[in-house]
Amino acid sequence: MQRAILDMKNLITLISATLIILGFYGRFGLGNMFVFDLSLIIATVIGIAPIAIQAYQALKVKVISIDVLVTIAVIGALLIQNYEESAIVTFLFLFGSYLEQRTLKRTRSAIKELTEMAPESALKQNAAGEFEEVDVDDVDEGDVLLVKTGAKIPVDGTVLTGEGHINEASITGESVPVSKMNGSEVFAGTILENGTIQIKADRVGEDTTFGQIIELVEEAQDSKSEAERFIDRFSKYYTPAVLVLGVIVWLFTNNVELAITVLVLGCPGALVIGVPVSNVAGIGNGARNGVLLKGSEVINDFSKVDTILFDKTGTLTIGNPEVAEKKFYGDDMDEVLGYLASVERESDHPLAKAVLQDIGPTTFSDVDETEVVKGGGIIAKVAGRRVAVGNVALMEKENVELNETVRKDLKRFEKNGNSLVLTAVDGVLQVLMGIRDQIRPGVKAELQNLKKLGVKNLVVLSGDNQGTVDAVASELGLTEAYGHMLPEDKSAHLEKLQSEGQIVAFVGDGVNDSPSLALADIGIAMGTGTDVAIETSDVVLVNSDFSRLTHALGLTKVTARNMKQNITIAVGVVLILLAALLFSNWMNMTIGMLVHELSILVVIFNAMRLMIYRRRNRNVNANATVG
Incomplete structure (x- = not known):
């Protein structure tokens, strides 16, 4: 029963609004106070049902929530026969909740859009060499897939045949298509705008870059910052304090309506929602922009x-360095370079790949007793010879003589911005290579x-x-x-x-x-x-993409600033309302609830500005379009 009532909350809001309109028409259009009072009483009773259920659920876990304050205030207004305020306050609270959920959905749109971008099927090569459509969950690593123009890439993989241009906006945030050909890496969730390619599946399912993005964004949006945890603790004590304050006002003034109004004005709705919605919007913007x-x-x-x-x-x-300079100190360099290539073939270090690329085709030998020296290089037995490949520290450890000529070469290579790779065979320096990265x-x-x-x-x-x-x-x-x-x-x-x-x-x-x-x-x-x-x-x-670093820092700064703005708005509204109640005659429960709901919408819309944050000029200025 409780679940059914909560599921009908939007319908109850609409019925409540209709009854309030009917009541005011009965009073001012027909001059009938009975219709006015009856309509507002029914609107109050119907409207308070979902709020009271939420209040009861909160009290079951020993939490005095905003719903508790509103429920007490509305019941109090009914008891003193203030039907107009009880009905309007109930409607405003329900309508505010409806608008809050609608606008919060927009701030979570980034994760929804990401989920919708996830590929659902793939054209997989079967044992007969033909391609058949299968569910993306049935694709395994190593499978060969066919991707046609307009289709989504179903997995992270490597292009085997064909060429095309791929829109990688779902991964990088950039909509400019990227050219792909044999050997190129492709990512799940991206779109082949033209061409036809065959790819080998390297990572599938949740292991793909796209799958990891969705998982990380979901986890991030569900996490809480220190500011949110503070506000949770604050609300835990603040809400009961407002209730106590209302009781104290009633005891000292004997004015039930004033006490009820204090309860309504003290609702911390905007404070509770302001920080989480800023965080969600900021995280969503980041996900859209890589x-x-x-x-x-x-x-x-x-x-x-x-x-x-x-x-x-x-x-x-x-991270793709190339050999820029080299110096040989021995005689039979073909043999030495063969030893060097044999050792470097055992490593996946970028410098090793650069050395292999520079040496090119050569004669490889068996490598035994390989020892990786942390921060130094590699020592191995190659064709019965002791080969050391690494930096100056490794050479000194191996007692390799570095004469004056070598020292000058080292200094010159370093001055030119090279990383040094030295090769010694049986304790004698043979090769010096200078490798530079772009x-x-x-x-x-x-x-x-x-x-x-x-x-x-x-x-x-x-x-x-x-x-x-x-x-x-x-x-x-x-x-x-x-x-x-x-x-x-x-x-x-x-x-x-x-x-x-x-x-x-x-x-x-x-x-x-x-x-x-x-x-x-x-x-x-x-x-x-x-x-x-x-x-x-x-x-x-x-x-x-290094430019994402600047976007990330700028985004976190405007998001943190946005949180502070929302906290200021929320606290400011409560203080202004309480001051108006104490020092003016126009403040009442209905106006207070209306202002509260408006303040909730203000902090939500303020946070939603983060969804469109971007730097004005990515190459020149890092200022934000959102303050």
């Missing part, structure tokens, strides 16, 4: 960040935008040599640069800054960044980074 904010608490902390630490490779740089396009401008948003310190921490790191920092205008940093060194530096009172964000993409991402006040992972980096972070920049 920024995943993992919860309401992240918004508050990120908005206060004054120092951002960056990993270099894959974060400030593209700066991500637009990074310099976005770093300047971060400064405009109030970030004081921009620092790069890298395992590369100091010369390389300094070159990158100089080019990008960073505040500080630190090279030769092991993962534990990065974490230690981060903790040192935190101990000095700085609020620190860390941006990275690799497994070695995970400790720092977890320790930072805000951990920010590039979307194409490793799963563990994304898992331990607070913010994910989808598709590794």
Whole structure:
């Protein structure tokens, strides 16, 4: 019975409004007070039913909610035969609840739109080599799928054959189609605007980028910030305090109507709804624009960040380095390069891939007794020879002689901004390679935008040599640069800054960044980074678009400001109403409830402005269109 009444709340609101109109028509149109009183009494009784049920449910769990205050106030108004106010207050409360739910649905529209974008079927290649339509849940990793023009990509995968242009707005927030060809990576939920392609499924279901986005946004919207938890605690004590105040007013004044009016005016509706709706709207905006904010608490902390630490490779740089310079010190280089390629083939490090690409076709040998030296490189047995591949520290550990000529070469390579890869065979240096990565396009401008948003310190921490790191920092205008940093060194530096009172964000993409991402006040992972980096972070920049970082910081700042505005509006309305009750003669229960419901709508519409937040000029200015 209770469930049925609550499900009919919107219909009850409509009936209540109709009865109130009928009552006033009876009084002023027909001059019939009986019709007036009867209509308003019925409207009150019908209207108070769902409110009283909600009040009862709250009291069962020992919570004095707003519904309790309204129920007591309306029953009191009925007892003193103030039918006009009892009916109107009930209707306004129900109508306000209806409008509140309608507008809240709009702030949650981002997750609804994401869910609707999820692909439902796929064309899967069967054993006969033909493609048949199957449910997307029946697709497994390794399956070959066909995607035609206008269709959604059903999984994360790699293009096997064909070419086309894909709209990746659901993943990156950008509607400009991206060209895809053999070997290109594609994402679930994106749309093939033209062309026909075959893809191999790499990640399916919830493991796809799109599936993770939906999961993260759902979790974030259900989370609560410290501000929300404070307001929950505040309301827990505030609402009973209003009830006590109403009783005290009645005892001292013997004025039941005044006491009831205090209950109505003291309702903290806008205060309870103001912060959650701002958070939901901010998280929804981020999801639409390639920024995943993992919860309401992240918004508050990120908005206060004054120092951002960056990993270099894959974060400030593209992460696809190439050999820029090399120097040979031995004679039989073909054999040595074969040993080097054999060792690097065992690694998936970006520098190893660059070395292999530079060497090209060669003769590979069996690799035995491989030892990975943390922060140094690799030592292995190749064709019975001891081969060490890594940085200067590894060479010194292996007692490899670095003569004056080599030292000069090292210094020159470092000055040119290279990462150094040295190769020694049986304790003798044979090869020096200088490898450089390309700066991500637009990074310099976005770093300047971060400064405009109030970030004081921009620092790069890298395992590369100091010369390389300094070159990158100089080019990008960073505040500080630190090279030769092991993962534990990065974490230690981060903790040192935190101990000095700085609020620190860390941006990275690799497994070695995970400790720092977890320790930072805000951990920010590039979307194409490793799963563990994304898992331990607070913010994910989808598709590794660096411009999303500026959008994310700007968004959290306007969201935090929006929360404060809503709290001010809510508290201000209560104070003004109580002051009007004490110092004027025009304030009554109906006006108070009307103002309360309007204040709830004001904070909701104020929060909804966050849904359209964007920076005015992404490359020049980071100011917001929402204040």
